[in-house]
Amino acid sequence: MPCETRTTCPYCGVGCGVIATVEDEGKVSVRGDPDHPANYGRLCSKGSALAETLGLDGRALYPEILGERTTWDTALDMVARTFTQTIAAHGPDSVAFYVSGQLLTEDYYVANKLMKGFIGSANIDTNSRLCMASSVAGHRRAFGADTVPACYEDLELADLVVLVGSNMAWCHPVLYQRLAAAKAQRPAMKVVVIDPRRTATCDIADLHLAVRADGDVALFNGLLAHLAESGAIDENYVARHTAGFAEALLAASHGSLADLSEATGISGMLIRQFFRLFAQTEKVVTCYSQGVNQSSVGTDKVNAILNCHLGTGRIGRPGMGPLSLTGQPNAMGGREVGGLANMLAAHMAIENPVHRGRVQRFWNAPMMADTPGLKAVDMFKALADGRLKAIWIVSTNPVVSMPDADAVKAALAACPFVVVSDIQKDTDTARLAHVLLPATAWGEKSGTVTNSERRISRQRPFLSAPDEARADWWQFAEVAKRMGFRPHFDYSGPAAIYAEHAALSAFENDGERDFDIGAHAGIDDHAYEDLLPFQWPLSQTGASQARFFAEGGFFTADRKARLVPVATPVMQRPDPRFPFTQNTGRIRDHWHTMTRTGKSARLSAHFAEPFCEIHPSDANKAGIGDADLVRIDGENGRSIIVRALLTERQMRGALFVPMHWTGETAPSARVDTLVSPVADPISGQPALKMARVAVSRYVPQVHGFLITTARPRDLPFAYWAIARTEAGYRLEFAGSPPADGWETWLRHSLQRGEDQEFSGYVDRKTGDHRLLAFDGDQLLVGLFVSPEPVLVSRQWAADQLKQSHPDRQARSRLFAGRPAAGAPDKGAIVCSCFSVGINEISAAAHRGCHSIETIGAALNAGTNCGSCRPEIRRILDANQALAAE
Template sequence: MPSETKTTCPYCGVGCGVIAAVDEKGKVSVRGDPDHPANYGRLCSKGSALAETLDIEGRVLYPEIHGQRAGWDEALDLVVSTFQRTIADHGPDSVAFYVSGQLLTEDYYVANKLMKGFIGSANIDTNSRLCMASSVAGHRRAFGADTVPACYEDLELSDLVVLVGSNMAWCHPVLYQRLAAAKAARPAMKVVVIDPRRTATSDIADLHLAVRPDGDIALFNGLLAYLAETGAIDENYVGKHTSGFGEALLAASRGSMADLSDATGVSGMLLRQFFRLFAQTEKVVTCYSQGVNQSFVGTAKVNAILNCHLATGRIGQPGMGPLSLTGQPNAMGGREVGGLANMLAAHMAIENPVHRERVQRFWKSPVIAERAGLKAVDMFEAVADGRIKAIWIMSTNPVVSMPDAAAVKAALEACPFVVVSDIQKDTDTARLAHVLLPASGWGEKSGTVTNSERRISRQRPFLSVPGEARADWWQLAEIGKRLGFDPGFDYRGPADIYAEHAALSAFENKGERDFDIGAHAEINAEDYDALLPFQWPLRQDGSSTARFFADGGFFTADRKARFVPVTAPALEEADGCYPFTLNTGRIRDHWHTMTRTGKSARLSGHIAEPYCEIHPADADEAGIGDADLVNVEGANGRSIIVRALLTERQSRGSIFVPMHWTGETAPSAGVDTLVSSRVDPISGQPALKMARASVTRHVAKAHGFLVSATRPLDLPFAYWSIAKAEGGYRVEFAGDPPAEGWETWLRRSLQLEDHHESSGYMDQRAGDHRLLAFEGGKLMAGLFVSSNPVSVSRQWAVDQLWQSHPDRSARSMLIAGRPAAGRPDKGAIVCSCFSVGINQINAAARGGCRSVEAIGVALSAGTNCGSCRPEIRRILDATQSIAAE
C-alpha cells in the first residue's frame, strides 16, 4: 500500500490541503484532501500536477562558491565572515535579506529574528511586498492591525460577492470553484466583477464593470456617497465602533454621475445598478487582490473598499466583510512573523518602542532594530548605489519578478556579495550568486503556512532531501550560531521554532493584539506533527473566532475603526509615444517564474509561450495580426518580444502580458523589465498593473516551430520560447536564419549523430523548411520554418514525440505538420487536467453537447479543477453562434 501524507499545496494563498501518496517504487501521486476546510478535496490544475514537478532536474544539490562545489562549513563560514566584516566596516544596515512567501513560517521567523533582533537591522523584506503590502497597510490604517476579518465560508453565505481586481478563476481557482458552486446552488446570489479586463472570472458575473486602470477609488468613493444619500449607512455601528466617517464622506463626494462615469470609465447605468445592488443587499463580501494592491495608490484603494464595509456595518458577520486574497502560499505567515521591513513579529509595530522592548526582551537579543528597514524596491536601489553591500536572497527570483528588473540584475551583478538559497540552480537570480546554498523543496521540508483566511496548516515531508540540500531555517540558524548567538538559534527542529513563535504571539498579549496562537506555546514535536488546520486566533484558554469586528473591538488605542479619507488620483493622459496601459499578471496553469510548473508538460499545454493581449481594434490600427510577434516597449526604453493575442475581452487602450517567462524559458519576454519602480508611498508596493507602453509589429526573416526529444543547446534567434512537452520540448522562435543552414544548426544544437535518419523538404523561394530526424521509430526532432508565423497543428506535432513511427513511408505525413484527413487532432489544449483540446470540444458540441456539463460527461474536461470551464463555455457559445448563422 502507498504511504500517504497530508500536507498543503505550495502555490497560491488559498492554502489547499493535499494528500501525497508514495508507492513502493517511489512514484508520487497527489489528490485533494477532502477533510481540509480550504478546499474540501478540490485542487486546481497546478495542484493536480504537483507530482509532475518533483524531479531533481536542475536542482542545487550542494553548496557552491563562485560556481564551484564547496562544503557546508566552507560556504557558511564565508557568509558569516563576509557579513561580519561588512557590518563592522559599514554598519548593520549595509546587509539585507530578501525573502519569500514560498518560505515556511518557521523559516520566516528565524530570518526575521536573526536580522532584526541580533544583526540589529530591519533590512529584511519579502517578495510578498509585491502582492499584498497595500492590504497590510490598509488594514493597519483602518483596523489598527493587519487583520483579515472574513473567511472563505462567507463566499458561500453571501448574497452578493464583489470581486475587485481579482481574476479568481485563474489565480485562486479553488475559491472560484467554491463560489461558482454556491451560485449554481443558489441562483439568487449575485456576483459583480470589477476589472478592466473581461477575464475568465467574469463568466459567472451578473455584472462586469470594466473600470479604468486605477479607477477603483473613484468607484468606491462614489459608492460610499451613494450609501449616505440613500440611507444605507448603519449609523449605530458607525457611531459606536468607528471614527472619522464625516471626513471620509466629504472626501468621497462624487459630484455628478457623469463626472463619476468619466473617472471610472463605467457608464452611469452600470454604476447605478451596482450601487443599488450593494446598498440593498445585506450580506456582501468584497474580495480584492492584485488589481487593487499592485498600484501606486493601492493602499487608498484598500481603504476605499474598507470604508464601504465599515459604513454599512457589513463586517465580521456570516456572509459579510472584506476579504483580501493573498497571492502566495505563505504571505500571511510572513506577515505574522514580521517578515516585512516595516513590521515586527507577532503583528507588533516596529515604530512602537513598547513593542520593540517587548520583542527584544522575549528574544533575549543583544539589539533590536529601531526603525523600519528598506522595502523591496528601495532595497535593490540601495544595492545599486552601494549602501547595501551584502544581500541574502531566499527562495525567490527578483531578477525576473521585481519592477525595472534589468536594473535589479545590474545591481546584483555589481554587489560585492550575493548569497542565494534556492532549490533550482539556473534561475536568473541564482546565476548571480557568489554563494549558492541548496534548499529543500516542497515534499521535503516541514513547517507551517497560513492561508488568506488566517488558517494555519502543516506542510509535511514525504520525500527524502536530495544531495546536501538543507531547510532554510537550518541555514539561518547555523549562521546565527556562527555569529555567536548560540542560545537564540539552538533549535532541534521546526516544532521548536513554531512553539517559540506561538509563545511570542501570546507574550504580554491581553487581547490587545489580534494574532495569538498561544494555545500552542508549549507544543511538542509529536503534537506538532499531528497538527490539524486551524484558524487564528487560538488563545491559551482555547478560545477562537472565525471572524473579527462584528461587535467592534478593533486594535486601535480607543478600539474603534478608522475611516480613512481617500481621494481618487487624477486621470493620467495617454502618452503619445506610449499610448497603452500595460497590465501584468499570472496565467491559469503557471506559477511565478515557472521553476516548479515549468517542469510539467501538462501545465504548458494550455499556454506555451508569452503573449500580449490586445483589443482587435487597437491591433488593426497598429497593423498587427493575430499570432504576429510584437515589440512591447516601456516608457523606460526597454522592450520585449511576445506573441500577439487579439481579444475583445481586453479593453481598448490597455494590454496584458503575463510575468512568468525568464531567461531560461523566453529571454526576450521579461515583462517586468518594462515596469517602472514607482510605488505606493504608504505600502511601498510597486505599480505592476499600471505602466506605459507601445506595441509594434516585430518583423523577422524566419519563424519556426520545433519539437524535439532533447533541449536544444543553442537558440540563436531574437525571439524564442521553450516549454516542456510530453516526450521532450516544444520551441517557438523567430529571427535570422542560422548562417550554417537549418539542417546543420538542427543537428549541432540537438547533438544528432549520423545514425539519426532525416527527411524533409525545402522551398527556398517561399522560405519554407521542414526537417524531421528519427532514431529507429522514434521522432527525435521536427522542425517547421516559414517566412511567416508557422501554420502547424502544434499539439498534434508535440504528440508525435512519444508515438512510434516505424513505417518510413508514413513518416512523410509528419512533414505536413498536421494529420491526414480523418486522423485525430485534439487541437490546442483547453483542459490541462485531462489534455482535452479545442477540436475535441468543438466536435462534441457538433455532436450535441450544448453545455459545459455535457462536455464534462463526454470528455471529462472541466470536471477536475474546473479552471477551464469559462473557456469551454466560450467555445460552446461560439460554436452555437456559428451554427445559428
C-alpha cells in the same frame, strides 16, 4: 504498502489540503484532502499536477561558491564571515535579506529574528511586498492591525460577492469553484466583477464593470457617497465602533455621476446598477487581490473598500465583510512573523518602542532594529547605489519579478556579495550568486503556512531531501551560530521554532494584539506532527475565531476603526508615444517564474509561450494580426517581444502580458523589465499593473517551431520560448536564420553528431524548411521554418515525439506538421487536467453536447478543477453561433 501524507499545496493563498501518496516503488500521486476546510477535496490544475513537478532536473543539490562545488561548512562560514565583516565595516544597514512567501513560517521566523534582533537592522523584506503590502497597510490604517476579518465560508453565505481586481477563476480557482457552486445552489446570489479585463471569472458574473486602471478609488468613493445618500449607513455601528466617518465621506463626495463615469471609464447606467445592488444587499463580501494592491495608490484603494464596509457595519458577521485574497501560499505567515521591513514579529509595530522592547526581551536580543528597513523596491535601489554591500535572497527570483528587472539584474551583478538559497540552480537570479545554497522543496519541507482566511496548516514531508539540500530555517540558524549567536538559534527542528513563535504571540498580549496562537506555546514534536488546520487567534484561554469586528474591538488605541479619507487620484494625461496601459498577472496553469509548474508538460500545454492580449481594434490600427509577434516598448527604453492574442475581452487602450516567462524559458518576454519602479508611498508596493507602453508588429526574417526529445541550447534568435512536452520540448522562435544553415545549427544546438541523419525538404516557392531526425522508430527532432508564422498543429506535432513511427513511407507525412485528413487532432489544450483540446470539444458540440455538463460526461473536460469551464462555455457559444448562421 503505499504511504499517505496530509500536507498543504505550495501555490496560491487558498491553502488547499493535499494528500500525497507514495507507492512502494516511489511513485507519487496527489489528491485533494476532503477533510481540509479550505478546499474539501478540490484541487486546481496546478495542485492536481504537483506530482509531475517533483523531478530533480535543474535542482540545486550541493553548495557552490562562484559556480564551484563546495561543502556546507565552507559555504556557511563564508556567508557568516562576509556578513560579519561587512557589518563591522559599514554597519548593520549595509546588509539585507530578501525572502519569499514560498517560505514556511518557521523559515521566515528565524530569518526575521536574525536580521531584526541580532544583526540589528530591519533590512529584511519579502516578495510579498509585490502582492500584499497595500492590503497590510490598509488593514493597519483602518483596523490598527493586519487583520483579515472574514473567512471563506462568507463567500457561500453572501447574497452579493464583489470581486475587485481578482481573476479568481484562474488565480484562486478552488475559491472560485466554491463560489460558483454556491451561486448554482442559490441563483438569487449576485456576483459583480470589477476588472479592466473580461476575465474567465466573468463567466459567473451578473455584472462586469470594466474599470479604467486605478479607477477603483473613484468608484468606491462614489459608492460611499451613494450609501450615505440612500440611507444605507449603519449609524449605530459608525457611532459606537468607528472614527473619521465625516471626513471620509467629505473626501468621497466630490463630483457628479458624469465625473465618476469619466474617472472610472464605466457608464453611468452600470455605476447606478452596482451602487443600488450594494446599498440594498446586507450580506456583501468584497474580495480584492492584485488589481487593487499592485498600484501606486493601492493602499487608498484598500481603504476606500474598507470604508464602505465599515460605514454600513457589514463586517465580521456571516456572509459579509472585506476579504483580501493572498497571492502566495504563506504571505500571511510571513506577515505574522514580521517578514516585511516595516513590521515586527507577532503583528507588533517596529515604530512602537513598547513593542520593540517586548520583542527584544522575549528574544534576549542584543541590538534590536528601531526603524523600518528597506522595502523591496528601495532595497534593490540601495544595491545599485552601493549602500547595500551584501544580500541574501531566498526562494524568489527578483531578476524576473521586480519592476525594472534589468536594473535589478545590474545591481545584483555589481553587488560585492550575493547569497542565493533556492531549489533550482539556474534561475535568472541564482546565476548571479557568489554563494548558492541548495534548499529543500515542497514534499521535503516541514513546517506551517497560513492561508487567506487566517488558517494555519502543516506542510509535511513525504520525500527525503535530495543530496545536500537543506531547510531554509536550518541555513539561517547555522549562519546565526557562526556569527556568534548560537544559544539563540540552537533549534532542534521546526516544532521548536513554531513553539517559540506561538509563545511570542502570547507574550504580554492580554488581548491587545490580534495575532495570538499561545495555545501552542508548549507544543512538542508529536503534537506538532499531528497539528490540524485551525484559524487564529487560538489563545491559551480562548477558542479559534472565524471572524473579527462584528462588535467592534479594533486594535487601535481607542478600539475604534478608522475610516480613512482618500482622495480620488487625478488622471494622468497619457504620453502619445506610449498610449497603452500594460497590465501583468498570472495565467491559469502556471505559477510565478515556472520553476515548479514549468516541469509539467500538462501545465505547459494551455499556453506554451508568452502572449499579449490586445483588443482587435487596437491590433488592426497597428497592423497586427492574430498570432503575429509584437514588440512592446516601455517608457524606460526597454522592450520585449511576445505573441499577439487578439480578444475583445481586453479593453481598448490596454494590454495584458503574463509575468511567468524568464531568461530560461523566453528571455525576450521578461515583462517586468518594462515596469518602472514606482511604488505606493504608504505600502511600498510597486505599480506592476500600470506600465505605459507602445506596441508594434515585430517582423522577423523567419519563424520556426521545433519539437525535440533533448533541450536545445545556444538559441541565436530575437524571440524564443521553450516548453515541456510529454516526451521532450517544444520551441517557438523567430529572428534571423543561422549563418551556417538549419541542419548545422540543429546539430550544434542539440549536440547531434555527424552520424545523426536528417531528412528534409525546402519549398523554394514559399521558403519553408522541414527537417526530421529519427532513432529507429522514434522521432527525435522535427523542425518547421517559414517566412510567415508556421502553420503546424502544435499539440499533434508534440505528441509525435511519444509515438512509434515504423512505417518509413508514412514518416513523410510528418513534414506537413498536421495529421492526415480524418485523423484525430485534439488542437490547442483547453482542459489541462485531462489534456482535452479545442478540436475535441468542438467535435463533441457538433455531436450534440451543448452544455458544460454534457461535455464533461463525454470528455471529462471541466470535471476536475473546473478552471477550464469558462473557456469551454466560450467554445460552445461560438459553435452555437456558427450553427445558427
